[in-house]
Amino acid sequence: MTVTQAPQIEHRQAAALTAAENERFVGLVRSLGPGDWSEPTDCPAWDVRAMTGHVLGMMEFTCSVREFVHVIRAGEKAAGERPAIDGMTEVQVAERAHLTREQLLARLAEAAPRTSRIRRMLPAPLRWIPMPQENEGVTEHWRLGYLFDVILTRDTWMHRVDISRATGREMVLTADHDGLLVADAVAEWARRHGRPYVLTLHGPAGGTFRDGDGGEEIALDAVEFCRILSGRGTGSGLLGQPVPF
Incomplete structure (x- = not known):
C-alpha cells in the first residue's frame, strides 16, 4: 500500500468509523469491574474513571451548541497560558466527577449514538469552519470537519487503547475498522x-x-x-x- 496514493477517509466513511468506535468504547467500559476504575492510565492526570469522563465529555461536546460553546469558553479560562485543549479536558472531567459509575455508563450509552448521528449530519459549510489549534507549540489551521471526522474518533480510539492497557483487557482490533x-x-x-x-x-x-x-x-x-x-x-x-x- 502506497500511502501517497491512498484516499483520505471521506465524511461518510468517517461517520461509520465514528459509530463503530463509539460502540466499541462503550462495550469496553461496560465490561470493567469495580476495581478497574481507579487504575492509572498512560495519561498521568487521569485514572480510568477520569478518562471515561473525558470521553463522555467529548461526546457531549458535539451534541449541543450550548455545551460546545460552554466547554470552549470555560476551557480557555481554565487553560490560562496553556493550550486551550488542556483546559477543555479538565473542565469535562471535573464536571462529570460527581457521576456514579451507573450514571456515567447511562450517559455514555445515550451520547455515543447521538454524537455519531450529529457528526454524520454536519453540513459541508459547517465542516469548513476554521478551528485554529495549537499542536506541539505551533498553531495549525484545522477545519471543524477534521476535528469531527478524524480527531475525535482517533481520541476515542486511543483512549480505548489506554483503558485496555490499564485494565489488562485484550483490545478488540479488526482490519476493517x-x-x-x-x-x-x-x-x-x-x-x-x-x-x-x-x-x-x-x-x-x-x-x-x-x-x-x-x-x-x-x-x-x-x-x-x-x-x-x-x-x-x-x-x-x-x-x-x-x-x-
Whole structure:
C-alpha cells in the first residue's frame, strides 16, 4: 500500500468509523469491574474513571451548541497560558466527577449514538469552519470537519487503547475498522514528515506502507506505532514525528 496514493477517509466513511468506535468504547467500559476504575492510565492526570469522563465529555461536546460553546469558553479560562485543549479536558472531567459509575455508563450509552448521528449530519459549510489549534507549540489551521471526522474518533480510539492497557483487557482490533484508522494516521504522519520510508506494522490493524526510495525502514506493532505518534511512547528518526490524536 502506497500511502501517497491512498484516499483520505471521506465524511461518510468517517461517520461509520465514528459509530463503530463509539460502540466499541462503550462495550469496553461496560465490561470493567469495580476495581478497574481507579487504575492509572498512560495519561498521568487521569485514572480510568477520569478518562471515561473525558470521553463522555467529548461526546457531549458535539451534541449541543450550548455545551460546545460552554466547554470552549470555560476551557480557555481554565487553560490560562496553556493550550486551550488542556483546559477543555479538565473542565469535562471535573464536571462529570460527581457521576456514579451507573450514571456515567447511562450517559455514555445515550451520547455515543447521538454524537455519531450529529457528526454524520454536519453540513459541508459547517465542516469548513476554521478551528485554529495549537499542536506541539505551533498553531495549525484545522477545519471543524477534521476535528469531527478524524480527531475525535482517533481520541476515542486511543483512549480505548489506554483503558485496555490499564485494565489488562485484550483490545478488540479488526482490519476493517482499526486498520483504517491506523492507515489514516500513517497517511497523516507521512504527509507531515514528507520523507521516504518503508513501514511494516504488525497485528490485526497493521499493514505495509511505503513512499519513495531509500527511506528509513521501520517495523513495529500497529497500536504501539500510534502510541508513539500520540506521545505515549518515544521513537527516534521518523517516529519522532507526532500526529494529533
